[in-house]
Amino acid sequence: MTTTEMTDPTTAQENAQRDKSDRQRTFWHKTTPYWFMSPYIIIFGTFGIFPVLFMIYLSFHTWNPVAGLGTMEYVGLENYVLSLTDPTLWQTLWNTFLMALYSGVPQHLVALPLAYLLVQLGKRARHWLTTAYFLPYVTSTIAISMIFFVMFSKESGIINQALMGLANGSLTGWAFGWLNDVMPLGWVQENSLIRYSVSFVVFWKYVGFNIVIYTAGLATISDELYEAAIIDGANSWQRFTRIALPLLRPFIFFAVTLTIIGNMNLFDEPYVLTRGLQQASTNGMTISNYLYRVAWEWLDMGSAAAISWILFMVIGLFTGLYFWFFGRRGLGGE
């Protein structure tokens, strides 16, 4: 087919071909970066953007996934109305908020001074200890939660055993004797205790992450400032509150923002500790747990989509408020 063209070329054809190959070259030249980026864009589009758009669509429909994609039915705002008037949604949101608070505040209150101490200790010790504190963060949440579940267990759990030991010990009995009246404590069975149990696990897992952020932050503070302060007669506490803390502000701001977002999305720890929402779920279930239940146990994808948008807005609101109050100062500006 091409032989006729090759043996009998005309100028017009040649020009056209050269034009074409030029255009092709510029096309490839211009698009090359995008081709290199395309694996990311495709993956992000499929797993990042598409689900978000699909969820918006879904939240205005009723859909039982078991019935197949063809059974979606448009219901307007019904899912939002149903969810916003659902007492369980408010209860789980409240649970989430409390657990975020109980686990979040101590994380930073402990991580800040601990990071400061670590930095004082010198390089060697710091590296080892930071790694040790960071270890829970890189360990599987499910594994951690399951181990804590065993430790929290009522009769044989190590926590109750230790408390019993304190209560009946000859030296500690006077201070802890009252524990005998409340033992054994159902740490993960009682609605009155579950939030503290979950919060403790979350605190334990993430405190190391914050320590790492804060030690990195402290490393940016020049030694000269401390030296000048020492010369001015500042003691250790003053150096911490007057130099380290103010200069750490952007880091604190960053770490707290992550904590707010992460804690409001809390799922794994309460899910495992309530044994798949089978016990102490009234106070232990977070809003993420609840939306999972609505979606996958109750097979109501539309409502679940609406709940996740509500959660998104709540997180947006909290982070927004946080930015509003602390944003400018937090980021180091005035």
Added chain:
Amino acid sequence: MKHIQGLGLALASLTLTGGAMAADLRLDGFPDYDSQLEAILGGFPEHNVDMLMNEHGGHHDKLKTNLATGSGAGDVVLIDRNFVGSFVNQGGFVDLTDEFAPYSDNFAPYAVTQGQGSDGNQYAVPVDLGPGVVYYRRDYMEDMGYDLDEVMTDWDSYLDYGRALKEDGILLIGNANAVATAYWNFNVEPGNGLYFDSEGEPLVTSDRFKRAFELAKTVRDEGMDGNISEWTEEWYAGFREGRFATQMSGAWLLGHLQNWMAPETSGNWGVSNLPDNTYGTWGGSFLAIPRQSEQPEAAWDLIEYMISEDIQLAGFQNIAAFPAHTATYDNPMFNEPIDFLRGQRARVLFADIAENVTPVEPHEGDQIAESLIGTALEQVLNDGMDIDTALANAERQIKRRVR
């Protein structure tokens, strides 16, 4: 060339029409069914069967995703009784009414009903059953001078036994919520579903649920249970150490008790009907063919094989899956004494229960009702909420959620 093309066409048409061609099938399920399949597939040369096993929860989650997206499910899927209600009415499965019709009389009637959609068609076929029973410690009963009939006369006599046990420091049951669950599951009024009546109205404020909650609350308030969560290490230890005198469950608990939970307690146990001579069911599995399967006929061949009498018996032997096929109950195996139960011929009792359970219609809202009632029970038992309030709350939420 032409010949080969002709041959290809002939082959293609053969495959399309199904016929005698061997198909590649996949069965999706959960353990122990892998052990059962490995043992029985040798006798099923018609098709090549592959299996995909996930743990119980993961398997059902995967199945939901497969049904949602219309792809990825096996040709045959195993479904737990708890999920059947929410699955059969959603149109995701092949209607097996005609295929199953010649066999249905041989299967426990209640289980056949459970596999039917509200249109009366058969979408899931029972493959094993969970006759509901109570396991009890014979030695405790003897020591206390009680006999079985006296204890199991009705629920009040059962509680009286619990009070007597408590004096001796033995718990009646690990967790009071098993008492409530047993009561509302096994006393369904004729014509009603578990949680909904035939009109789809929730029944959770009815006397059945009130009584169930009262029984469990009595057990809890009087300290007859240990408030120990089922299926935790502490629960297993409770069986091993003999802390509980009774446990309500499906017949299948026997396999767990004697194999790993408390083998050392062998000979101390017995099994009985529930108090008040109630017949009930606790668990069980079904087989179904997703509509997305490209070879439903071949898939049916596999189901037909798995529900055949011999294979049902093999399942009982291999994995203690209690047969759904009632003709198997005449097999001499059912008369064998069971050492763990001190020589009791328990399988006769299981078979009797399986044949006498009243059918209960599944409802698509069963899952929602189950978790909301579970929460209500927890609030009553652990947080001291008033029974009527908790049930009324549950009813209100069920009505909102079941659309």
